Amino acid sequence: NSQTQILIRRRRKVSCSYILSRFFLCMSAATNNALPPDSGGNWRKSIAQSFRSEEVRSIAKVLASLEPGATSASKTMLAMKFEESIFKGASDLDDYRKTIQKRLKRLQKHYAKQQQAGGGGGNKEGNADLTREKELLLESELRDTYGARLLYIAKHADDAIEGTRNKHGESKAGVLRQHASNAKQWAVHLGLELPAGEKNLFSRQEKRDMEFLNKLKTYLETRVENIRSHIVKIMDADLFLEEALFKIDNSLLQEKVTNVFRNALKGADPDNPEFSEEQMKQLMERMNAPVPIPRRNQEGDRIRAAVARIEKVRAAAQALYTYMGLPLSSKTSFRGSVEKCHSVVIECLNELEGEYNNLVQELGDHNEEGKRIIQLEDAWNNPLQYAELESEETPSIEDVTEEERDLKRQKVEAASYREKVPMVIRSRYLLNPGRNTFSTLVPALKRKGATLVHSGSATLVKLEFGNAFEMTISFVPLLATIRAMPSDTIDNKSSMASLSGGLRWPSLYQGLCPPHIDPSESSGSMSTNKSSLHVLGVIGDYSSVGQIVAKKIEYASAQATYVLRRCFAETTVGKSAIAKSEFEIEILEAGALIRFLQIARTSWGNWADLDA
Numbered sequence: 001n002s003q004t005q006i007l008i009r010r011r012r013k014v015s016c017s018y019i020l021s022r023f024f025l026c027m028s029a030a031t032n033n034a035l036p037p038d039s040g041g042n043w044r045k046s047i048a049q050s051f052r053s054e055e056v057r058s059i060a061k062v063l064a065s066l067e068p069g070a071t072s073a074s075k076t077m078l079a080m081k082f083e084e085s086i087f088k089g090a091s092d093l094d095d096y097r098k099t100i101q102k103r104l105k106r107l108q109k110h111y112a113k114q115q116q117a118g119g120g121g122g123n124k125e126g127n128a129d130l131t132r133e134k135e136l137l138l139e140s141e142l143r144d145t146y147g148a149r150l151l152y153i154a155k156h157a158d159d160a161i162e163g164t165r166n167k168h169g170e171s172k173a174g175v176l177r178q179h180a181s182n183a184k185q186w187a188v189h190l191g192l193e194l195p196a197g198e199k200n201l202f203s204r205q206e207k208r209d210m211e212f213l214n215k216l217k218t219y220l221e222t223r224v225e226n227i228r229s230h231i232v233k234i235m236d237a238d239l240f241l242e243e244a245l246f247k248i249d250n251s252l253l254q255e256k257v258t259n260v261f262r263n264a265l266k267g268a269d270p271d272n273p274e275f276s277e278e279q280m281k282q283l284m285e286r287m288n289a290p291v292p293i294p295r296r297n298q299e300g301d302r303i304r305a306a307v308a309r310i311e312k313v314r315a316a317a318q319a320l321y322t323y324m325g326l327p328l329s330s331k332t333s334f335r336g337s338v339e340k341c342h343s344v345v346i347e348c349l350n351e352l353e354g355e356y357n358n359l360v361q362e363l364g365d366h367n368e369e370g371k372r373i374i375q376l377e378d379a380w381n382n383p384l385q386y387a388e389l390e391s392e393e394t395p396s397i398e399d400v401t402e403e404e405r406d407l408k409r410q411k412v413e414a415a416s417y418r419e420k421v422p423m424v425i426r427s428r429y430l431l432n433p434g435r436n437t438f439s440t441l442v443p444a445l446k447r448k449g450a451t452l453v454h455s456g457s458a459t460l461v462k463l464e465f466g467n468a469f470e471m472t473i474s475f476v477p478l479l480a481t482i483r484a485m486p487s488d489t490i491d492n493k494s495s496m497a498s499l500s501g502g503l504r505w506p507s508l509y510q511g512l513c514p515p516h517i518d519p520s521e522s523s524g525s526m527s528t529n530k531s532s533l534h535v536l537g538v539i540g541d542y543s544s545v546g547q548i549v550a551k552k553i554e555y556a557s558a559q560a561t562y563v564l565r566r567c568f569a570e571t572t573v574g575k576s577a578i579a580k581s582e583f584e585i586e587i588l589e590a591g592a593l594i595r596f597l598q599i600a601r602t603s604w605g606n607w608a609d610l611d612a
Contacts, residue, residue: 043092055100056083062104131210138213143190146220149228150187153180154194160231166423179227186224189216238346245338253335258328265325275325280334283322286315287344291351306355309348316341316348374466374605379482380552383559384603386566424569427475429582430589433457438583441590447609448597463597465604469511469553471560473593478568480560480596482553484511508554512546563599567592 060072060079067075083100090096157180165173184194188202205212232240251257266272291308294301320341323334429435434457442452445461453460453472461473464485471482540546570576571588579585601607 044087047093052083052087056080059083059100059104062108066108135208135210135213138210138217139190139208142213142217142220143192146224147187147190147192149224150183150190150192153183153224153228153231154187154192154198156231156235157184160234163234169423176230179223180231182219183224183227186216186220242339242342242346245342246336249336249338252324252338253328253332255328258326258331261324262327265321273325275322275327275330277326277330277333280319280322280326280330280337283315283319284334284337284340287312287319287341289315302355306352309352313345313348316344371605374468376468376484376549377552378465378604379469379556382603383556384563384599386563386599421566421569422572424478424565424572426477427568427589429586430593431459431461431475433459433476438586438590444590444594445597448594448601449607450597461593461597463600471600473564473596478561478565480564481557482560483508484549484553486511508550509542509546512542512549560600564596567596567599 056076056079057072059082060075063075063079063082064070064072082103086099086103087096090099157177161173161177161180164176184198185202187194188204189208191204194202229240229243232243252261262275265275289308289312291305291312292301294305319337323331323337323341326334431437437452437459445452448463450461450463453462458474458476460475462470463473464470467485469482469484471480473480568589571579571585571592576588579588
């Protein structure tokens with residue numbers, strides 16, 4: 001008898017769970033498909049939360065009475081969902097209360113009928129339906145939890161793979177491609193729609209039973225976040241940093257970590273600073289202060305707005321410093337401050353960057369012909385960018401249908417996987433040591449304003465951009481270095497750095513400090529430097545701004561080197577790969593050099609050819 005009673009209780013419990021799940025699924029679908037217009041005004045805002053909480057407690061008691069052994073506390077979450085769906089779908093307060101009573105009575109009546117029929121526990125069809133409902137609920141839960149992350153991976157995977165291949169090689173790109181393909185397949189299993197062009201590459205599992213879903217859940221829990229973090233790190237460094245700051249915020253609120261930072265900050269500052277909540281509140285107010293919108297054609301307003309953003313950045317830095325030094329009891333009141341400081345700084349820097357670029361264009365010096373004079377900061381304000389060549393056979397947009405455009409894009413993407421542009425680090429024949437220069441190259445370089453320079457056994461190409469900077473191109477290896485133009489005639493030895501093979505290369509500090517100054521010495525010895533640098537809107541000697549400028553020039557050189565190698569890489573793919581003889585390859589590489597020079601001239605001055 002005891003075993004029979006236990007079996008009956010189990011059947012009644014399964015039947016009740018099955019009825020409740022089916023009832024709420026149907027109720028939610030009906031509510032979502034037929035939401036009434038909010039014609040009753042703002043009646044929802046007038047409802048006190050205490051009133052709704054009382055309704056939730058009443059619903060939980062009714063639900064608990066339908067399941068043996070259940071309590072109202074165990075049904076609170078289900079009651080909250082029940083009440084929330086009705087609250088959103090009701091037209092007014094009276095409809096809200098009537099709907100709750102009506103559906104609770106319907107649920108009680110339906111449950112009573114099931115009990116009279118034996119509880120349905122032995123009904124195989126009912127158990128199968130219950131199992132299927134559990135499978136659908138689990139699939140919906142996985143889709144809600146991981147859907148956004150999977151779609152982000154599917155959207156940015158191809159670009160991230162290409163970036164990984166260019167930076168780390170084909171091996172690591174292949175690993176990322178495999179992980180991204182797995183993530184796309186999981187997205188299809190969950191019923192998510194992939195971007196156009198990939199819908200037919202993956203198929204959805206037809207039999208998605210509980211065993212398959214549990215296995216899929218394991219994959220999602222252990223792999224999705226890791227795959228997404230790699231792609232975010234490549235595609236959006238700011239987003240990656242923001243998410244990383246959000247993750248470490250909880251760690252900063254631990255007693256041990258708080259004491260370590262607090263003691264370190266106090267020990268590093270000889271003024272023995274005091275970190276208080278009042279100081280933190282003042283900094284947060286300054287950090288979140290609104291920036292006045294500049295009036296049109298009012299230069300003073302624009303400058304004041306820029307200064308206000310700089311003050312917000314300073315306040316954010318001070319707020320972060322103060323937050324790290326607060327005791328744990330005070331720090332909990334400012335949870336999330338690390339992420340807030342980061343967001344304010346990023347927003348202000350983006351605005352300042354745009355404002356700075358506008359001021360550079362408006363306030364730049366012009367020559368007698370009205371053309372803007374090239375400045376040293378143009379080298380990094382407008383770094384070289386490689387642009388793909390467009391096919392001459394490409395039809396106009398009006399002549400191409402949407403289907404044809406998608407088909408063509410799929411073919412291009414497929415071709416990009418089949419034929420990757422290799423990484424080229426040196427020219428094969430052009431201007432190699434010991435090789436003669438063909439006759440037509442020198443006139444072509446002169447038309448572009450470039451000259452050949454012999455350095456030991458190597459031949460370099462030099463291009464000057466006004467009196468601001470110069471670019472020197474080496475071919476073995478392929479390098480493009482940008483250096484400031486020297487202010488006066490200086491000794492060649494002091495301005496060139498020796499490399500292996502007898503090649504001498506312009507020093508990174510050329511034009512930034514006098515030749516008799518050693519940049520590696522301490523900043524104290526720099527004080528004797530009487531020369532001034534006029535750059536970035538300020539005037540100073542090397543000790544104050546020279547090292548910053550040197551880093552900027554190093555960045556511009558790296559970007560120019562990438563574009564140079566990308567131009568030469570085009571000589572190894574497509575129709576250019578057909579060339580076999582040395583002369584044919586040398587002609588192709590000469591064309592790549594001319595194209596690179598044209599990109600540089602277009603980016604920094606947009607000159608016309610000298611013989612035009």
